[in-house]
Amino acid sequence: MIHTQKRILGFWRCWALVVGGAIGSAIFMMPALLVTYGGLGLISWAAAAVGALFIAMMLGNLSRRVTNAGGPYAYARAGFGDFAGFLIAWGFWIALWTACVAITIAFTGYLGALIPAIAASPLLTIIAGLALIWLFVGVNIAGVRESGIVGLVTTVLKLIPLVIIGTIGLLFVNTETLPPMNPGTANSAYLFASAFALTFWTFVGIEAVTVPAENVIDPDKTIPRALIIGTLTIAVVYLLVAFAVMGMIPADQLMASSAPLADAGVRIAGRWGGTVVSVGALVSMIGAFNITLLAAGQTAMAAARDGVFPLIFQRMTKRDTPGASFVIIGILASMMLVMNQTKGLVGAYTFILLISTLTVVIPYAFSAMAGLLLGIHDDKISAARKKREAFVSIVAFAICMWVIASSGEEAVYWTFLLLMAGVPVYVIVTRNARLSARMTK
16 A cells, blocks of 8 residues: 655744754863864864755756655665666664664663763663653654654754853853864874864754655755755854853863763853753753654655565554664664663764664765756756755765764774675565566566
8 A cells, every 4th residue: 555645844843853853962072172182173174064064065967867765865866777876775774773762872861961870870861761762663653743843842842952052152151161273192183083073973863854755745845945944053163162152161171071061051151051061961961862753764665665675664653654664773772772871882872873863864965965866867957956956965975985984994894794695685675576567576
């Protein structure tokens, strides 16, 4: 049975998917990580924002041509066929549901800071994490409308403490506190490249709006607008917050801080300021979790519907949501969360986080080349527009290659193995599809 999904996501909910998908837990820790790079860290963040804008424009161009659900998966499949589409869907799906686990762990950490009993009990920590996972599995099964409303509300709420720090916090900036351009003796170009790869991660998630494309009202206009305006919103918030925090807290204190934005909130408004920021961090993580889960479920559903993922992922509920897909993700995320409590697996889990950037950037790269290929063969647009879109795709691809090169040989090696691990799944699925086709003849 073919399901036609309802178009219920307008511009503001799509904008919330872009902003909420990217702004998660990273912004609440990045100033502490970036201060070691000095002023070059801020410059690299601005450069990463420009790079993310090209990615947004590239995805926006593709969304006008490929209106199916699935985002980068759908784009890669349209440009290069089923197998390429499967590899991208596989890597993208893994990156998304493992990101859900990472956000859950960060959430329980911040929750423990507000409720010491949770921090003191591993059992309560696990229960809190499982509650978050299954609460939003339920929300997403309930419907995209409900998930979109949650995304919009949490996005607005999470921006409040960030905007306060990024605006009022500027009044507390001491220029002498700002770190030097290059705080050490390392090569400036090397520092810039390393910081670029680090800060680019903070923009990963903007593609979330392209995944539920079949639920978007007037997607060929709404999605590109939401991508560009949402990415600009993220960039402005990030840079203002980073500048304010680095100008308020001395570098040595910032490097040692486990909650740099909460510390900045304390400097602005005392203990209550720190509490407000901590609550804002929790809201931010809730919003990011909801959007990441939505993208993971929709990606698997789209791939299954196209015959490159197991068919169970396309089972729809009465509310036109891929319920089985969300339940499977909930089970996997729950298992990984519980396993992460075992000390022996902490190192392995940490490494998964290190390669998660690559598992998302590779779909970006495939999307960029798919955009170039589809644009060249599109006879419905002018030659001038073809050139503009080709330029955007080439620059977006170059940015992806730079991020991959800056990630290190080991991360690239293990990411390749992770993608190849999905090949047997593709073989089994396609074999079953062929057998089914023969039986129906």
